Every structure is written in C-alpha cells, then in structure tokens.
Amino acid sequence: MPHVKTQTIDFDRPLTTVDIVIFTVSEETLRVLLVRRPVGEGEPFPGRWALPGGFIDTAKDADLESCARRKLTEKTGVDVPYLEQLGSYGNAIRDPRGWSATHVYFALMGLDDVELAAGGNASELRWAPVHADITGEALAFDHAEILAAALTRLRSKVEYTSLPAFLMPVEFTLTELQRTYEVILGRELEKKAFRTRVLAADLLDTVPRMQVGANRPAQLYRLRDTRKAHVFARPFGSADAPNAAGMRR
Amino acid sequence: MPHVKTQTIDFDRPLTTVDIVIFTVSEETLRVLLVRRPVGEGEPFPGRWALPGGFIDTAKDADLESCARRKLTEKTGVDVPYLEQLGSYGNAIRDPRGWSATHVYFALMGLDDVELAAGGNASELRWAPVHADITGEALAFDHAEILAAALTRLRSKVEYTSLPAFLMPVEFTLTELQRTYEVILGRELEKKAFRTRVLAADLLDTVPRMQVGANRPAQLYRLRDTRKAHVFARPFGSADAPNAAGMRR
DNA sequence: TGGGTTAGTGGGAAAGGCCCACTTAGTAAT
DNA sequence: ATTACTAAGTGGGCCTTTCCCACTAACCCA
Known part of the structure; x- marks a missing residue:
C-alpha cells in the first residue's frame, strides 16, 4: 500500500x-x-x-x-x-x-x-x-x-485565568464578568473576593460611563490587553475539592 | 496540484x-x-x-x-x-x-x-x-x-504539580525531590513549606528504610500513584513575579 | 416618598503559606 | 571520647488572603 x-x-x-x-x-x-x-x-x-x-x-x-x-x-x-x-x-x-x-x-x-x-x-x-x-x-x-x-x-x-474576559462584549460590568465565570464553572463565587482579585490584577480599564438599568448603575470596564490572558497566582476559591489532573486524554 | x-x-x-x-x-x-x-x-x-x-x-x-x-x-x-x-x-x-x-x-x-x-x-x-x-x-x-x-x-x-516526581528514581528523599524542583525552576524553595505541602498532598509512600550518608539519615519515599500527577491548589511560592501566559506559541 | 433591587464596601475571623531559628542524628577528625 | 560539621526535620509566630456577613449607595418605579 x-x-x-x-x-x-x-x-x-x-x-x-x-x-x-x-x-x-x-x-x-x-x-x-x-x-x-x-x-x-x-x-x-x-x-x-x-x-x-x-x-x-x-x-x-x-x-x-x-x-x-x-x-x-x-x-x-x-x-x-x-x-x-x-x-x-x-x-x-x-x-x-x-x-x-x-x-x-x-x-x-x-x-x-x-x-x-x-x-x-x-x-x-x-x-x-x-x-x-x-x-x-x-x-x-x-x-x-x-x-x-x-x-x-x-x-x-x-479557575485561575482571565479567559472569561474574552467571552464578554467589549464593555461589561464586573458583575457580568463574574456571572460568566459562574456559568462556566457551574458554581457561585464570592463577590468581594472576586472583585478584589480582578481589580488587583489590573486587567481592566475603567470606562468613564456607567451601565444604566433598573437599579443602581454599574461601572463599565473593558479589557486592557486584548491579546493576553492573565494568570492568577491562585485559583478562584469557594470550591469543593482540589482536582487531580494527570495525563491528558 | x-x-x-x-x-x-x-x-x-x-x-x-x-x-x-x-x-x-x-x-x-x-x-x-x-x-x-x-x-x-x-x-x-x-x-x-x-x-x-x-x-x-x-x-x-x-x-x-x-x-x-x-x-x-x-x-x-x-x-x-x-x-x-x-x-x-x-x-x-x-x-x-x-x-x-x-x-x-x-x-x-x-x-x-x-x-x-x-x-x-x-x-x-x-x-x-x-x-x-x-x-x-x-x-x-x-x-x-x-x-x-x-x-x-x-x-x-x-510550579503547581508533582511532575518532578516522575523524574526521580523509584526511591528518593524529600530533599532530593526538592532539589529536582529547584533545578527545573532555577530558584530555591522554602524547605518547610515544600515538605508540608508535599506530605499533605499524600502523594508519597514511606519506605521503611533510611538513606544513609555522611550526615543525618533521611527518610526514603516512593511515588504512590505512578500514573497520575497531583495538582496543587497553589503554585510553589517564594518566587518573584506572577507570570502572564497567553496564547501558546 | 417609600419599596425594591442591584452595586459596591467595611471589617473581623479564620486558614494557610512563609520564614527563621532551633533541635536531631549521623559521620569524620582530633 | 569529645568536638566539629553537615544535612534532616520541626516549632511557632507573622502575614497575606480569603471568607463571610452586614452595611451603605444609587437608581427606577409606583
């Protein structure tokens, strides 16, 4: 053959x-x-x-x-x-x-x-x-x-990167970003811890505009570097068990 | 063509x-x-x-x-x-x-x-x-x-897995394992933190024998599960900067 | 003007890593 | 033997970060 x-x-x-x-x-x-x-x-x-x-x-x-x-x-x-x-x-x-x-x-x-x-x-x-x-x-x-x-x-x-930011529209609020994390992970995250970490990572630029809606307006952000994901030092907490990953497949 | x-x-x-x-x-x-x-x-x-x-x-x-x-x-x-x-x-x-x-x-x-x-x-x-x-x-x-x-x-x-254990001989001491980490990472790790983490992860089996040498004998260990790597919840510390990793290549 | 809802913050308790200094146990040399 | 040396292994406090809950802020709507 x-x-x-x-x-x-x-x-x-x-x-x-x-x-x-x-x-x-x-x-x-x-x-x-x-x-x-x-x-x-x-x-x-x-x-x-x-x-x-x-x-x-x-x-x-x-x-x-x-x-x-x-x-x-x-x-x-x-x-x-x-x-x-x-x-x-x-x-x-x-x-x-x-x-x-x-x-x-x-x-x-x-x-x-x-x-x-x-x-x-x-x-x-x-x-x-x-x-x-x-x-x-x-x-x-x-x-x-x-x-x-x-x-x-x-x-x-x-669990430990800013990947979900690439799934967002150009401008978004922190709560919306958190929701995206939660949708993917299938569990809820702590609001305070989430905000502290994301803001401390200095990933986002503040847009001088607010998202208006039926409630208190929310600050809008946009991704600063649209080419690179950020790697957090630790995974997002509030989970259950640490996972054991071995050889792929 | x-x-x-x-x-x-x-x-x-x-x-x-x-x-x-x-x-x-x-x-x-x-x-x-x-x-x-x-x-x-x-x-x-x-x-x-x-x-x-x-x-x-x-x-x-x-x-x-x-x-x-x-x-x-x-x-x-x-x-x-x-x-x-x-x-x-x-x-x-x-x-x-x-x-x-x-x-x-x-x-x-x-x-x-x-x-x-x-x-x-x-x-x-x-x-x-x-x-x-x-x-x-x-x-x-x-x-x-x-x-x-x-x-x-x-x-x-x-930085955050037990991969170096696969680079070791069948039996090894904790210090030798730590040295392997250090050789690959190019920096030194804290002895106490390293031991605490590795032992807490329950990766290793104690071998009822000591490695003898010129100094105090050291406990020998062997890998418990030779098929899967362990993923630590956090990376090994004592480093400098968090790294930003983006798209591969 | 008051109710409802979401945005965002304050602050203390708890957990766990970090780090230094100390003890332990062996060999080797005097 | 005693002492020096070296590496193994441990004790314990500091410090960072999360976790958690409650509080305030800002807006719409009725």
Whole structure:
C-alpha cells in the first residue's frame, strides 16, 4: 500500500485536518459553534453536526494556525480575540475514509460583534448550548470527545485565568464578568473576593460611563490587553475539592 | 496540484510525523534525549541532532499516542512513566521535503531504570543537558522551537504539580525531590513549606528504610500513584513575579 | 416618598503559606 | 571520647488572603 515516491517518503500519509472548538456565552449559557456536515456521495457523517474545520490546503495555508483562522473567518466573518491550540487527535478509525489526524484549536469570542453565518448558509450553523451532555448529540467523527476535552480545558483554565474576559462584549460590568465565570464553572463565587482579585490584577480599564438599568448603575470596564490572558497566582476559591489532573486524554 | 483520487480527498496530504521531547534529571541537570539524524541521499538535516520521532506507520500505529510509545520504546527500551501531548507544529517550510505537521509528545522518566540505546547505536543517542540556550545547538527542523515550548510547559507545570516526581528514581528523599524542583525552576524553595505541602498532598509512600550518608539519615519515599500527577491548589511560592501566559506559541 | 433591587464596601475571623531559628542524628577528625 | 560539621526535620509566630456577613449607595418605579 505505500506508493513509493522518493526514498524518504514511503509511508502512507494520514488525512490531515484542522478543527476549531469555539466558545461563546450568551443568555447566561455557554455555547459552542457547530456546523452541519454536507450531504453527498462519499461524505462521512452526512447531515450530522460537527465542529467547524476541514482539510489543510497546502497551497493556501502557511501553517496550522493560519489554517484555523482561515476556517474561522469563513464561518464567522470575524477575527477571534483568543486562539490557542488544544491538541491533536489521530487514529485509524475516526474517519471512515482512512487513517486521519486533526489539529484542534480552541477559540473564545464575545457575541456582540459577530455576524454569524456571514459566509455560509444560516441553517447550517448553530451556537449550540453546552449542556451536561452535548456528547449525547452524536456529533460527527470523534468531535464529542474533542469537545469534552475542550470543555475540560476551558473549565480548568477559568479557575485561575482571565479567559472569561474574552467571552464578554467589549464593555461589561464586573458583575457580568463574574456571572460568566459562574456559568462556566457551574458554581457561585464570592463577590468581594472576586472583585478584589480582578481589580488587583489590573486587567481592566475603567470606562468613564456607567451601565444604566433598573437599579443602581454599574461601572463599565473593558479589557486592557486584548491579546493576553492573565494568570492568577491562585485559583478562584469557594470550591469543593482540589482536582487531580494527570495525563491528558 | 491536487491529484484527484476521490471526491472527498482531493487535497495534498501533509507529511505527518510524531516527535517526543523526553526529559530526565541527572547530576542535578535537566536533560533531554536527542538522536542524530541519519546521513543519506535525500535525508534532511543529515548528521544533526534532533528529537526522537518519525513518520506515522498507518499499518502499525493504531493512534498517535501508541506511535509515540512505539518510538520511545525503540529508543530507550522502557515504558515511560509519564506521557502527555504537547501540541502540534505544522507549516510549509519546516521540512524541506514538503508541507509537514508533527504531533509532539512530552515525556518524563527517571534515569535509574533506563538502559539507553537499547535499540540503537549508542553514539547516535545523547542525554543533552538543557542549558540556557540549547537552541544555539541548531537542532534539526524546528526542534529548537519545540524544545523551547516543552521547557516552558515543564517549568509552568512544575510550579503547581508533582511532575518532578516522575523524574526521580523509584526511591528518593524529600530533599532530593526538592532539589529536582529547584533545578527545573532555577530558584530555591522554602524547605518547610515544600515538605508540608508535599506530605499533605499524600502523594508519597514511606519506605521503611533510611538513606544513609555522611550526615543525618533521611527518610526514603516512593511515588504512590505512578500514573497520575497531583495538582496543587497553589503554585510553589517564594518566587518573584506572577507570570502572564497567553496564547501558546 | 417609600419599596425594591442591584452595586459596591467595611471589617473581623479564620486558614494557610512563609520564614527563621532551633533541635536531631549521623559521620569524620582530633 | 569529645568536638566539629553537615544535612534532616520541626516549632511557632507573622502575614497575606480569603471568607463571610452586614452595611451603605444609587437608581427606577409606583
């Protein structure tokens, strides 16, 4: 089966794709972007929901990350504020077309500035709420497993970083930010401790304007450095047990 | 340029490899395993030092991780106690043979139980000390960059996990473990705080034997669970500044 | 003007790390 | 033997940070 080309490359090359897990928060719910698999001859998992992604185009993509950005822009029409690599998944059976490996990226964005489906058919795109078991949704390929890993990573990092700030609109109040933390972590945080820490970290710029509503107006903030997450010295407290994390997967 | 085979797979497939960054500590020095690139017609970077790794064999390897384990066993002859994925690196230029992507694994092992070069020519294998800039060594491919990322990951995780325990021989004293932490972190830790934390974490089993030497004998310990690292609630203190880590790479 | 609701703060108790100094237990040398 | 030396291991106070609860502040609405 190895079709010899040159001396050095006499191995079958696995199929190579890039997939993106992109999260946002809206209506107090964590959501992930899914796309519907095309229906057609030879298409695997036709009509099923899947993570956005696809084959690397060795002619167009200079590297893995720009491939991920290209695919994201094709779907959402925006440049995501946060993108990091999640990991890669490869084995003989995940794609019926053959041995395949996917490079998975992990992205966060606020929902205020996105015109979804900018480049696609709206009915084929969906911000799916991440409930207890979105795994029960039977996503295409091994995307349920990948999504679970992304969720674990998100929750883990939210414990001790400012990642949720990338899920917010440009301007937000401290209470709204705290709510986002709480939605992701699934538990409540202490108001005082939260405020003290976040403000002490010097992450936010005060906007000279207040958010008005039915109650006392709240100070508006915006992220100072939109490129880097902040790492807190300690995780946010008020939790139950310390977690034991070992080798991934 | 895409040579059409079927409707679904009309993209050039990148070259796909797996590489491993494996660390150990000996003589109070952090070391990484390197192999010498073969010399031959069409071989890239002939004679240069590189991370162990190679092409995926779609016939032999069920998945990425078993490919990594296979290659490690071929080199060191042992089963490593700790293995996690580091990430993947792919672009058009890292391999002169074409667009290539590598899946990188990150491994730790103690040096007491390894018979290096079990499966290879000894002169072609080397535990290279990780000095300030091993990057100056001009490793093959983009392996210097990958090694730097692995080092960052190692240092970062050592701040708040029990990873260094996987770099120790089977039995060791608390002071020796602390020395390993210090070697990796490049700074000294407080003896009392270190002991209190490690013992409270209940990671270690007491060996009913003491290590004798020129001074007061020290209690010997061994790792209780050799499969999982422990995550401490807080990082080891006595440092300088909190670090700001953002998107990887 | 008073009720309701959310924003934001004060302050003390409690927990746990940090750090220094002390004791302990062995070898080696006089 | 006695003494010096060195590394193992401990006692205990200081200090930071969280935790928790209650209080004040500011606005809308009826």
